Amino acid sequence: MEENFEALKKYNFWDNNYPEFGFPRDLYTNKIYESTGNRLIKVLVGQRRVGKSYILRQIIYRLIEGGVNNRNIIYINKEFADFDFIKDYKDLDMLIKVYREELNPEGKVWLFIDEIQNVEGWEHLINSYSQDFVDSYEVFISGSNSKMLSGELATLLSGRYIEFQIFPFSFNEYIGITKKENSKQSYINYMESGGLPELFMLPNEETKRNYISAVKDTVLLRDIIQRHNIKDAKLLEDIFVYLVNNASNLVSITNIVNYFKGKGRNTTYDTVSNYIGYIEDSFIIHRVERYDIRGKEILSGNNKYYINDLSFKNYLYPGFGYGVGYKLENLIYLELRRSGYEVYVGTFRDREIDFVAKKEDRVVYIQSSYILTDEQTIQREYSPLESVEDNYEKFVVSLDDIAFPSNKGIRHIQAWNFSNIIQ
Structure with missing residues (x-):
């Protein structure tokens, strides 16, 4: 000894x-x-x-x-x-x-x-x-x-x-370690990279890509495949890829099963459900349930999934269509969780609110939008919040160059200032 x-x-x-x-x-x-x-x-x-x-x-x-x-x-x-x-x-x-x-x-x-x-x-x-x-x-x-x-x-x-x-680096930590200023461009740089701490010690994009691939393989192999004696390792990885490329979208397990069956893959609802559960257990993907604001209850069926770090998307699967708006929504989710909130997808009548966030006695409603480019976009983002007739805080978060004034009690927040609002 x-x-x-x-x-x-x-x-x-x-x-x-x-x-x-x-x-x-x-x-x-x-x-x-x-x-x-x-x-x-x-x-x-x-x-x-x-x-x-x-x-x-x-x-x-x-x-x-x-x-x-x-x-x-x-x-x-x-x-x-x-x-x-x-x-x-x-x-x-x-x-x-x-x-x-x-x-x-x-x-x-x-x-x-x-x-x-x-x-x-x-x-x-x-x-x-x-x-x-x-x-x-x-x-x-x-x-x-x-x-x-x-x-x-x-x-x-x-x-x-x-x-x-524990989550990857927040935007505030990102500007702290990179010595960048708190700005829109810095936020976009953060969004297009990732927050895993060791990324910031690597010299170039190829090394970072190899590192993220190794992290993904280690999580899938050591934390899931070996631990749970997974029989179809390729299906497990393909489900992970599907969740990464559909992050911020409402999906159901039935959707995923049908997607793979449409590609000639033989699988079952239970297998896909179990594999997703194992992926969630490793913290690499997060599931968010829908919450009926009016009925104050959790809804079954469709859920949203968010990536624990956008580096998995940015370095491993950049070729798939995936807009900036979806990445912004993912970062807002992570910031809410980092700040200690329980997070849900809100539904109110036939409208969806991106996030209902709860921490102790505080409840916050949040809409995420890439840019409020025109009156139609503004109406689309503000309207679901206006329909909720309670006195909880309501925010629209975007990447606009200017901060808009409050509108019917709904505050507009530029994404790079969001963490200071919800602490």
Whole structure:
């Protein structure tokens, strides 16, 4: 086990050994840091390569800056080959015991484990550590599958955890890391690229394309095909491509089944439904349900799907018809989710409202439009909001060069200023 402990030393902050922290992501680190000082397990979830590991390391650095002894913090990343010897919770428990014997930390131990779903049986051990009243631990874990907190674990922890979903860089983070100004052109550049953090360290378009392709293949292979023993891997990828190229459109599973049958592919409703569910679980695609504003209920049938990052569209499937308006709608969805809103597609009588967003007591109605070019377009975008006769906030978001005055209580917001409005 001594060689394993050497691997642990390599990645930890002991003896003032500080790894790379990346671009500061204060939106997340502030929330997580403010939740410390208790026995709740802090759980970071999100698609692979959105920066969960960097955020964990940034939290570690803040703890040290706040006075925590760096030898009281242990960080393990199951994505690193050096930790391949950790197969199950027993191996993990043994390594933590070796850490305690070697460093003999006094007081609380801060335990950080990255991509913990790769440790078999981890649920029982983490629950045990978080509730240990002899040796005090505060536990932080990350994972790339939304089901990691479902079923048995949710029952086991019975509410003793707090979850933080991590997304790719926001537009504000994009202009922060690129040093660009907050402008329409910067927003369009962001829209035509993507927000995965490692994109900003790559030298050219070809390298970025290869990187995004590798991320997609890793998610589909490791998080879906291997985990669920997928029998038709080509169908899984084709469904992903279909969802990417139909993002921001209302679709149903029946539509998708008929689409593939029309191309001579033999599949079933249940297979397509299951595959879409697996894709959603990996956070690479998000499903948004329809909400009846008048009846205040969720509607079954058609849903919209949004990409977790537009880089999948921009670098992998740019040849398919896909307007700027659809990309704008996708970015608005992501910004709402990033800001903590529950998001639905609104329906009111026979009209559709792009987003009904709810956070605590705040409800916001939003229409997304590429450009309000003429009176007909303005009427089309404003009319659904005008038909909703309540006092909740209503916005039209577009890429227009000028900001229009409020119209019947509906505010016009330029897309690059949207995040400041909905915080």
